[in-house]
């Protein structure tokens with residue numbers, strides 16, 4: 001059984017605490033500290049015990065008390081802050097693995113008390129790790145398994161060059177911001193306001209500046225502006241920062257951020273959540289949805305002075321929101337899908353809206369549902385999203401082929417078809433999750449379960465039709481070929497794939 005660990009520490013004079021399950025992945029623990037320190041994704045974090053020794057930030061951290069609190073220090077990453085991949089690769093000189101090996105050897109030689117690792121060693125270890133993080137986290141490159149390839153030491157051109165253009169240009173951002181500011185002064189009709197509260201909302205009709213107006217509207221109509229004393233200009237700056245930090249990629253872009261947020265907004269209204277949970281939890285959920293796929297952990301951006309929508313909150317409220325957001329954003333990692341779903345199942349029969357733990361799990365479930373909710377939308381809204389997702393997959397597999405990397409089978413344009421990618425995912429991942437949420441809120445059945453079932457029928461039919469076509473083309477004798485994957489195999493593969501994706 002995992003117990004919850006509480007680590008007290010002080011960072012820049014501020015007392016903070018980090019809470020995480022003892023079986024939490026090391027990376028998540030680091031993220032908790034990183035967020036608390038408001039550190040950039042590549043900054044180096046150093047944690048000191050009361051004796052002044054550096055200790056490792058890991059799930060194994062020894063619990064302490066406020067009296068024996070640790071001290072956290074942030075060292076700015078000294079590689080060029082503009083972390084463009086090509087420069088980075090050059091700066092790295094591809095010797096990362098060699099460096100790691102040397103470090104490991106050194107670590108073995110030096111007898112270190114794990115709690116009192118010499119700081120110089122620790123510094124080196126941190127640097128290597130931060131380089132690795134950088135490589136793995138640059139604009140979804142972790143998908144590529146690029147890191148391993150790069151460290152093998154050849155000088156072939158890397159997808160980094162390609163990725164560079166995916167960032168939004170300054171001009172593009174300025175134009176959108178101008179349009180947004182202009183439009184935000186206009187009145188939004190009651191009809192749109194109501195439509196925005198439904199899962200049938202069609203994102204494809206709106207351009208980015210309009211989407212920013214719609215996001216702003218959500219904060220207004222949930223009364224967050226007055227309840228949390230959020231100034232309009234600050235909210236607008238915040239939304240602009242968010243917009244700026246979603247890249248121009250086929251799927252995980254600003255429109256995806258909007259869809260997830262809008263589905264959550266719809267669920268909040270449909271479940272009358274405002275009368276069941278605290279406003280601050282709902283503010284946390286909505287803001288988490290907005291930030292959940294930012295190209296690097298969004299916490300820093302959210303807390304900079306002129307776009308900090310939480311700046312008028314009390315320290316207590318601020319802390320609660322920050323911790324809640326970390327929980328929510330980490331919950332969208334599909335690697336944790338079963339864990340979170342099982343947690344929810346185990347409390348379902350005794351669910352209590354007065355129980356904080358129960359509510360925490362529910363918020364994670366709701367953001368997860370929202371994150372993969374495209375199939376709950378009308379087919380003409382949902383289907384283009386599937387094309388976008390496959391496009392993003394195919395781009396990756398094409399690059400993998402170019403790079404000579406093994407191609408992830410579910411991303412291979414020669415192997416994947418639309419229906420084959422959908423049926424298993426809907427059956428084994430989507431439906432079980434959605435059904436659990438609808439168990440708690442039965443009126444959701446018609447809004448999110450029925451359309452998903454329809455989508456499943458649709459893709460099952462399409463899959464059959466494609467199979468038939470193939471049979472007709474190749475002759476029926478081919479159909480029983482040994483080694484042809486059965487439907488079940490295909491489906492379970494898709495499920496594994498979805499589960500192993502870092503971000504849906």
Ligand SMILES: [Zn+2]
Pocket residue numbers: 256260292293332371503504
């Ligand atoms: Zn997402």
